[in-house]
Amino acid sequence: MNRALNVVVVGNGMVGARLYEETLRRDPTSRRVRMTVLGAEPVGGYNRVLLPGLLSGSLTEADLTPEPPGEGSPATGTTVTGIDRDARTVSTADGRQLPYDRLVLATGASTVIPPLPGLREDTDEGSGVLARGVTALRTLADARRLRRLADRARAVGARIAVLGGGVLGLEAARALVARGVAVTVVHPAPHVMDRQLDAPAGRVLGRALRRTGIEQRLGVMAVRWEPARGLHLDDGSVLPAAGLLLCTGARAETGLAQDCGLETGPAGIAVDDTLTTSDPDIHALGDCADAEPGLVQPGWEQAAVLADRLTGEDPYARYLGSPRVTRLKAAGIELACLGDPFVADDGFAGHAPAGGGSGGQGPAAGDFPDDGGPEVLRLEDPTRERYAKLVLHGDRVTGAILLGVPDAAAGLVQLYDKGAPAPSDRLALMLGRALPPETASETGESLPDHAMVCRCNSVTKGALRSAWYDGARSARELADATRATTGCGGCRGAVEKIAAWLAETDPLSSRDTPATTAPR
Amino acid sequence: MPEATGAAVRAATATGTATHCPYCALQCAMTLTPEAAAESGPARLSVTPREFPTNRGGLCQKGWTSAQLLDSPERLTTPLVRDTKGAPLREASWDEALDLVAGRFRVLREERGADSVAVFGSGGLTNEKAYALGKFARVALGTSQIDYNGRFCMSSAAAAGNKAFGLDRGLPFPVTDLDDSEAVVLVGANPAETMPPLMGHFDPARLIVVDPRRTATAQAALDGGGLHLQPAPGTDLALALGLLHVALVEGHLDTLHRVAYRAERTVGWEDVRQCAARWWPERTERLTGVAAADLRRAAAALARARRAHILTGRGAEQHSKGVDTVSAWIDLALALGLPGTPGSGYGCLTGQGNGQGGREHGQKADQLPGYRHIEDPAAREHIAGIWGVAPESLPAAGRSAWELLDALGTPEGPAALLVMGSNPAVSAPRVRRAVERLRALDLLVVADFLRSETAELADVVLPVTMWAEESGTMTNLEGRVLRRRAAQAPPPGVRTDLEVLHGLAVRLGRSAHEFPADPAPVFDELRRASAGGTADYAGAAPELLDAGEAVYWPVRDTTGGSVREATGGPERDATGGGAEALGSPRLFLDRFAHPDGRARFLPVEHREAAELPDAEHPLYATTGRQLQHYQSGAQTRRVPELLAAAPGPYVEVHPDTARRAGLADGDTARIVSRRGAVLARTRCVPSLRPDTVFLPFHFPGGGAANALTNPALDPVSRMPEFKLSAVRLERADGGGVMSPEEAV
The missing domain is CATH 3.40.228.10 (Dimethylsulfoxide Reductase, domain 2)
Known part of the structure; x- marks a missing residue:
């Protein structure tokens, strides 16, 4: 190779910055790839996942915008205005033409602003700027604006309305509450996170949210924002609020791609499993591409694949999709959703007709897990704000909702990410520590003879019993005879209890006769 | 300490020898007392735990049974020599064995250069031995090729x-x-x-x-x-x-x-x-x-x-x-x-x-005594001055442990190896490769007190003393310098490691006083050599150690000679890092050891292991220890009580993972990595992660967990990746018969 590949990346969000890092890690001297990252925001590569932390005040802007590793930081504050595919150049707002060998679009997504009256400023140029008191939560500038709104609301004891009870809306609401602001989430469906949760899970989550101080108005639509009053709802009521946060979904940013004639679909720029667009010299990844947008993890995995290909580290790398895992980042609420947790009859699995998903053969009585239908386990525990649902096909978990069982969720996600078979103890898989341990520690009669009492000196209960019948008639004498308790000393209590139990049950001990005839 | 208590302790220990356990870095204090002799045969030492700040009168099963090996019929009491590769080991005199080793070392050095002879040491050696071994390599052999099993530990x-x-x-x-x-x-x-x-x-x-x-x-x-x-x-x-x-x-x-x-x-x-x-x-x-x-x-x-x-x-x-x-x-x-x-x-x-002391006194490939760096000109000058040699005669840094083992018997690597206190034929990563390399040597010399798996491969085996037959110093896990005391004479025919080094050095043309056979002058020289270094032992005067003072390095020599008056007897051992401790019980209270006195935060990022599970090897294997065994098990597997409690290799498996492999609790499983296969008894453990299996590494041959492990090295420490390799689990069909390649 005589010359480094000249790669221009448009977009310095989480995925663009990640691509830069992944490339540099594979090619630290930029011998194979010379990469230029162009970002419109004045600060680069900020970590959007942590915006709620910025809101709650636990993180600073510096924490969200780490210095990229290595030399030559990406260009920030540079807006790309057009792509000339024939000349293979991009033009920038400041009038430059930058050539590329390969172009990568990582332009992300932007917030969908619903067509409600009052959301935009009425200006001469038409609508564009959000009205006073309204903000989205996508960029660092949005986060700053929301923080100002929140602080003003808190100062006057007013409330922030969050429109949209999806993941971002709930995480933002949780962060606002942590900042001491009163919050109401307005959501059109009968329960929050209805894309991920079934109705009972949504009900339990709603309860948990209320406990943390998040009010909810469910099953209602917003109709109008009135800055001085609040949010008008379609049931005729008005939710008094000093600010409105729009968490109403995102749309892939495909303007540049469409302008230069790349193929796009409803979900974003069309790419194949090599993350290549309809132009072989142009790639797209992250939220702007139509490969699984919305979450950070897939974007990062795509960045690794593309870095493999661009640097030649693995020219055959493919992006074959990421396991679908949604993990609510809200302190005090542990919720993980994976795969597809919905089953045809979301009723009682034990009597569910088989073949609801695939197959279509009739149910074979007594042959439940093998008949092609899903195996479903479900536990609903609103009082302790727990809900667990597991959907399996054969030995594979295909969907789950786990709320309030954090260790089980963590273990299940690992299993799911690897595509590993589920353990046969489904209940333990689903509930983890919430299941009581199988055995309480025993020291008396019910303890079997082979049970290890003193690990440090390999002394079993049986050995202690033998020593007792050989004449050791106290914990101290048992220790001398067997060395139990003489290591770390952790079993002292257990040996004392066993000595007491032996004294109580040994018919000889009451007569104070050494058991010289004890069986050996 | 109240007088009465001290006197009582003294009385209790009057008949015994106050020393420390031979095994791990906690160095539990124990007293060795001769038992009344049986009808015939020598008196046997009995072990009683001793009050000490670290173990507080406790001992584990290894410590309690440690004296049982002293009179084991498997003790080596005469040198062994193999006349040709493939011939059996035969008994030889010390002179014959040492002449043979020194002669072959000399010829190799002349024909193929000093680096053709290598040395492999141990974190089990006393400070004196570790120091003398490093000096022996650099001065008597002139080789850069010395490292030790502590590379695999700390x-x-x-x-x-x-x-x-x-x-x-x-x-x-x-x-x-x-x-x-x-x-x-x-x-x-x-x-x-x-x-x-x-x-x-x-x-x-x-x-x-x-x-x-x-x-x-x-x-x-x-x-x-x-x-x-x-x-x-x-x-x-x-x-x-x-x-x-x-x-x-x-x-x-x-x-x-x-x-x-x-x-x-x-x-x-x-x-x-x-x-x-x-x-x-x-x-x-x-x-x-x-x-x-x-x-x-x-x-x-x-x-x-x-x-x-x-x-x-x-x-x-x-x-x-x-x-x-x-x-x-x-x-x-x-x-x-x-x-x-x-x-x-x-x-x-x-x-x-002695994992602590063993890493300070110069048996590491890149190190000189006092925890000095071998490529630091000032360090070379200081040590060369102590040793009476020219600084430029000291070799540069050599290969790290795995790289050294991996190079043995190759055209670029050493042709001869002296092993002291280590058993790499069980403890090295990718152990079958290590064994193959040990076999490829022209000359393998092993100093040990038992026929360890490495000794079995040797051309010359030199029988040496065990811990209760020698004196010296050890440095425990808290940097406290401890006295190891001899409780009895070694069996006839057995020599100390220092005597071995002395005998070889003299035969290689060094003068006798450079390599004393007595530990006391070696420790004196070690203290002088370490003076001014990071691990400074200069003030660790023998009288203080004899008196049981709590001495923690660095301990500068602030005297000329005004050490606190020794109060006599090991009862002072019971004081820990209290007001009376000497040296540096607590480091960094005022400043860290960097020149500006500040500690360094180090930015680090997660990276994957060198080998990850895949379709062919879908499980993680990790390795570790059992209470009853120490390191390669060469010692503890020969103690009947320990062997009875922990008799052989096993693999911990989640019950579902076992079932999928067709294994039930107690079945013999075959565990396969890219480097080898191991047979072990299945032990179903419900608390284990289903994606992980565990094997103890104390066993040799077909059950050697290290047949699986990956010698991918840390770029800085050169530590192999013992704790993670990708494996698959299967039934050991054919009744558990091993292929010849497995039955090393």
């Missing part, structure tokens, strides 16, 4: 400690400080099996055990109300960053003490803060499998403790990213202001008996 923690603090001493505080700790994080350490009496210093309710397995230590924590974090193998580094993230965002780092500590005593916090910012709890959870809620609990427990400790063990260290992993945990400790704060700290639990 090297990652040592490197990380040096980077962060400018100095590496396993525990920079006395063990007794742990008694008052309100939170102790044990990362990849299982002291309930590896150094049981240490457990007496922990309150289980305040333990946070980090281990992929529910070890005996993790179970003790859970039973006592503490925490067990169970990360996927190879993810400890990310876990540390995740805990740091939580501590950061939950405001735990904003206390006045911590803010001032970072500002005044450290550099580099901003870079590390940004590393941690990227490991939010849910991301950490997905990689490690540790629930975000548990991260928050653990971070809060650690951060709210007024006195807290973070301790790492081999589980964190034996990875190709071992140094960075330890650095991440040190970063967490520094962010919380623990190191160098009274009552708190970071430490590494050193493993081998």
Whole structure:
């Protein structure tokens, strides 16, 4: 190779910055790839996942915008205005033409602003700027604006309305509450996170949210924002609020791609499993591409694949999709959703007709897990704000909702990410520590003879019993005879209890006769 | 100490010899007393535990039974020589054996250069032996090719400690400080099996055990109300960053003490803060499998403790990213202001008996005595002056342990090897390759007291003394220098390692006084050589050690001669790092050992292990220890009581994983990695992660867990990746018969 590949990346969000890092890690001297990252925001590569932390005040802007590793930081504050595919150049707002060998679009997504009256400023140029008191939560500038709104609301004891009870809306609401602001989430469906949760899970989550101080108005639509009053709802009521946060979904940013004639679909720029667009010299990844947008993890995995290909580290790398895992980042609420947790009859699995998903053969009585239908386990525990649902096909978990069982969720996600078979103890898989341990520690009669009492000196209960019948008639004498308790000393209590139990049950001990005839 | 108590102790020990256990770095104090002789045969020593700050009168089963090997019929009492490769070992006189070894070393050096002869030492050797072995290599052989098995133990923690603090001493505080700790994080350490009496210093309710397995230590924590974090193998580094993230965002780092500590005593916090910012709890959870809620609990427990400790063990260290992993945990400790704060700290639990001293006195490939670097001109000049040689005659840094073993008998590598106190034929990674290399040598010389698996491969075996037959010094896990005392004479025909080195050096043309056979002058020279170095023993006068004073290095010689009057007798051993301790019981209280006195935060990032599970090898295998065995098991497998309790290789498997492989509890399983296969008895353990199997590494041959392990090395410490390899599990059909390649 005589010359480094000249790669221009448009977009310095989480995925663009990640691509830069992944490339540099594979090619630290930029011998194979010379990469230029162009970002419109004045600060680069900020970590959007942590915006709620910025809101709650636990993180600073510096924490969200780490210095990229290595030399030559990406260009920030540079807006790309057009792509000339024939000349293979991009033009920038400041009038430059930058050539590329390969172009990568990582332009992300932007917030969908619903067509409600009052959301935009009425200006001469038409609508564009959000009205006073309204903000989205996508960029660092949005986060700053929301923080100002929140602080003003808190100062006057007013409330922030969050429109949209999806993941971002709930995480933002949780962060606002942590900042001491009163919050109401307005959501059109009968329960929050209805894309991920079934109705009972949504009900339990709603309860948990209320406990943390998040009010909810469910099953209602917003109709109008009135800055001085609040949010008008379609049931005729008005939710008094000093600010409105729009968490109403995102749309892939495909303007540049469409302008230069790349193929796009409803979900974003069309790419194949090599993350290549309809132009072989142009790639797209992250939220702007139509490969699984919305979450950070897939974007990062795509960045690794593309870095493999661009640097030649693995020219055959493919992006074959990421396991679908949604993990609510809200302190005090542990919720993980994976795969597809919905089953045809979301009723009682034990009597569910088989073949609801695939197959279509009739149910074979007594042959439940093998008949092609899903195996479903479900536990609903609103009082302790727990809900667990597991959907399996054969030995594979295909969907789950786990709320309030954090260790089980963590273990299940690992299993799911690897595509590993589920353990046969489904209940333990689903509930983890919430299941009581199988055995309480025993020291008396019910303890079997082979049970290890003193690990440090390999002394079993049986050995202690033998020593007792050989004449050791106290914990101290048992220790001398067997060395139990003489290591770390952790079993002292257990040996004392066993000595007491032996004294109580040994018919000889009451007569104070050494058991010289004890069986050996 | 009240007079009466002291007198009582003296009376109790009057008939015995106060020494320390031969095995691990806790160096439990014990008294060896001759038992009334039986009808015939020699008196046997009996072991009684002794009150001491570390073990407090406790011993594990290994310590209690340690004297049983002294009169074992398997003791070697005469040199053995193999006349040609393939011939059996035959008995020989000392003169014949030493003449043969020295003659062959001399010829090789003349024909193929000094580096054609290599030396492999041990963290089990006394300070005197470790020092003499390093000197022997550099001066008598002139070879750069010396390293030791401590490379496989403490090297990652040592490197990380040096980077962060400018100095590496396993525990920079006395063990007794742990008694008052309100939170102790044990990362990849299982002291309930590896150094049981240490457990007496922990309150289980305040333990946070980090281990992929529910070890005996993790179970003790859970039973006592503490925490067990169970990360996927190879993810400890990310876990540390995740805990740091939580501590950061939950405001735990904003206390006045911590803010001032970072500002005044450290550099580099901003870079590390940004590393941690990227490991939010849910991301950490997905990689490690540790629930975000548990991260928050653990971070809060650690951060709210007024006195807290973070301790790492081999589980964190034996990875190709071992140094960075330890650095991440040190970063967490520094962010919380623990190191160098009274009552708190970071430490590494050193493993081998003299794993601490063994890494200070020059048996490491890149090291000279006093923990000096061999490529530092000032260090070379100082040591050359002590040794009476020209600085330029000292060789440069040589190969690290695995690289050395891997090169043996190759055209570029050494043709001869002297092994002292080690059994690499069981303990090396990718052990079948190591055995093949040992076999390819022109000459393998092994000094040992039993026919270890490495001795079985040797051309010359030199029978040496055991711990109860020799004197010297050991440095325990807290950097305290201890006296090892001889309790009885060695069997006839047996020599000490120092006598062996003396005999070889003289035959190689060195003068006798350069390599004394008596440990006392060697220790004197070691003290002078270490003076001014990092690990300075100059003030560790023998009278102080004889008197049982608590002496911690660095201990400068501040006298000319005014050492505190010895009070006589080992009863003073019972004082720990109290007001009367000498030297440096607690390091870093005023400054760290870097020139500017500040500790270094080190920015680190998670990276994958060198080998990950795939379709062909879908499981993680990790290795570790059993309570009854020490290291390669060469000693403990020969103690009947220990062997009865822990008789052979086994593999811990989750019951479902076993079932899928067609295995039931007790069946013989075959475990296969890219480097070899092992047969072991299946032990179903429901608390194990279904994706992970565990094997103890104490067994040889077809059950040698190290046949599986990956010699991928850490770029800094050269530590192999013992703790993680990808394997598959299958039935050992054909009745468990091993292929010849397996039955080494």
